[in-house]
Ligand SMILES: CC(C)(COP(=O)(O)OP(=O)(O)OC[C@H]1O[C@@H](n2cnc3c(N)ncnc32)[C@H](O)[C@@H]1OP(=O)(O)O)[C@@H](O)C(=O)NCCC(=O)NCCS
């Protein structure tokens with residue numbers, strides 16, 4: 018009845034007063050935290066600056082005695098340790114986004130403040146890649162064997178444009194949060210966005226038809242490779258996490274991790290290089306097609322060049338990563 | 346010399362120890378804040394739930410006396426006040442992003458926690474729209490009178506796809522932070538992304554050529570309209586801010602604001618409706634072209650329908666907004 022409602026509301030109001038107070042306190046704390054963040058960002062810049070000065074002056078020293086030499090080495094070691102401590106601190110503070118993220122998303126705080134959040138975000142990123150990759154593999158299969166509509170082709174190309182565009186955004190966020198993704202992989206996704214964008218504009222000419230099936234075989238193969246890549250990178254992510262919290266009882270050692278990694282990499286690499294040579298083959302086919310007398314569209318040569326650039330960058334970067342890992 | 350460097354480093358280490366402690370404290374506070382956020386989110390849900398129950402039971406009451414009627418009205422008023430207080434609190438807490446944002450960006454905390462941040466973000470959004478709009482107006486002008494390359498056309502269409510796609514992301518963020526942008530404007534930008542995407546795939550046929558110039562005139566006109574729209578919405582943003590902090594001495598009243606708004610809107614509306622009828626005209630032209638015997642491409646009819654939908658939604662929504670404002 019009415020009285021029940023009134024007394025219910027009164028009881029709720031009492032609770033609300035407490036809730037409101039708690040929220041006020043929280044907002045105040047929030048503001049203090051902002052102030053503290055700003056101060057720490059300044060301190061961080063100061064420490065980085067001073068460290069750079071000191072290591073510059075160390076580099077100019079010409080040690081005259083072995084004692085001095087040892088001193089310098091010790092200092093340099095300490096500076097390296099300090100730098101990694103400062104990186105750890107930096108990871109707890111918000112960062113200014115790069116130009117691309119600022120342009121697309123505006124000036125937001127995109128920092129993931131804790132290790133758990135960063136892990137989760139990366140995990141989700143890998144999962145996202147897997148899901149879209151599988152969708153695109155299924156679509157390439159269908160477009161190859163079931164449909165032959167330019168409309169479905171366009172939808173597929175648009176999916177790819179959207180996907181790679183999204184990857185560049187997410188990778189920007191990952192890099193802003195301390196991921197060591199090499200610049201090439203990000204560049205790779207920008208170039209692929211461009212390449213798939215060009216494919217979208219390619220009208221349905223005989224030349225388009227001549228390349229169509231090869232492109233779908235390539236996409237399908239890429240889908241399979243990326244599933245393998247997911248297995249490797251996802252495994253690595255979890256192993257690294259377990260390494261980081263070795264106290265939790267999972268018996269994993271650095272050596273165990275390394276042997277696992279090399280086995281995984283050894284399995285993956287042939288497939289990756291298969292993909293890279295497929296890219297080279299695409300570049301070759303397109304280049305020949307662009308010399309075809311029937312070919313009037315600019316897309317053919319542009320795609321040939323883009324595929325070749327992808328091939329080159331992928332081979333160089335992957336070889337570089339493998340060499341670095343073997344050296345360590 | 347070496348000793349200077351060593352003693353510099355020592356001094357810096359002392360500072361660093363303090364800095365590290367401060368950071369540790371900050372990380373702890375951060376974690377407390379997260380815990381508090383979670384508790385408050387639960388409280389918020391509880392209060393919203395209880396309020397809904399109480400107002401449901403009030404709605405079922407049949408008042409028998411004028412006294413009861415007054416009581417019910419008073420309670421209902423209090424509930425409305427409470428609801429807006431709860432919204433204020435909700436604005437200080439993080440929110441789960443909608444599906445679209447989660448898909449594109451992953452599960453990030455995109456909440457802008459303070460009024461100042463929200464204001465700044467909105468301000469930047471308006472500015473971003475202005476800049477890209479002016480670029481696109483200049484490009485349409487160039488493509489209309491200077492270049493006639495399909496390549497430049499494609500670049501222009503891609504700029505539009507990217508721009509509208511970006512708008513949908515930013516508007517998602519704005520809405521997640523309490524902006525009252527009507528759903529139609531967001532839908533409008535999804536449809537436009539689709540429409541410009543279709544334009545990208547349109548090969549250079551006679552039909553394309555027949556529509557090309559009209560599209561550039563339209564884009565150019567749209568650019569001009571959007572500059573006017575920027576002036577209005579930017580002005581409104583600042584006036585509303587001033588209204589909110591009336592203590593600061595800017596002498597603005599609600600009445601003054603309303604008269605300013607109606608003058609601005611009165612100036613803007615003819616241009617907006619000009620744009621809407623231009624959209625209708627585009628739909629009409631495209632529809633006729635799609636009946637042309639030379640027309641073999643699906644893009645023509647699809648674009649016609651999209652323009653018509655845009656026209657319809659814009660007219661209905663804008664009329665609705667104007668009616669609502671006049672009523673208030
Ligand atoms: C060669 C390869 C397997 C090595 O992977 P890896 O052992 O993780 O390499 P690194 O140690 O250099 O990784 C450093 C960081 O970059 C990330 N990374 C490496 N390659 C990446 C890629 N292709 N895309 C996105 N992120 C990548 C890693 O996850 C790691 O992130 P973290 O710092 O957040 O932990 C990996 O780079 C790869 O799969 N490359 C092939 C991609 C490709 O060619 N795709 C197209 C197929 S034709």
Ligand SMILES: CC(C)(COP(=O)(O)OP(=O)(O)OC[C@H]1O[C@@H](n2cnc3c(N)ncnc32)[C@H](O)[C@@H]1OP(=O)(O)O)[C@@H](O)C(=O)NCCC(=O)NCCS
Nearest residue numbers: 467523524525526527530570574578617620621659663666
């Ligand atoms: C009609 C119009 C001028 C009314 O603007 P208004 O007075 O700000 O309208 P409202 O009071 O409904 O605004 C509510 C909110 O939505 C926002 N908003 C309104 N129209 C918007 C639009 N077209 N795009 C983005 N945001 C919009 C406002 O900024 C406000 O945001 P806030 O809650 O963060 O303060 C505006 O909607 C408009 O310019 N529409 C035309 C857009 C258009 O048709 N473009 C294509 C031209 S052909």
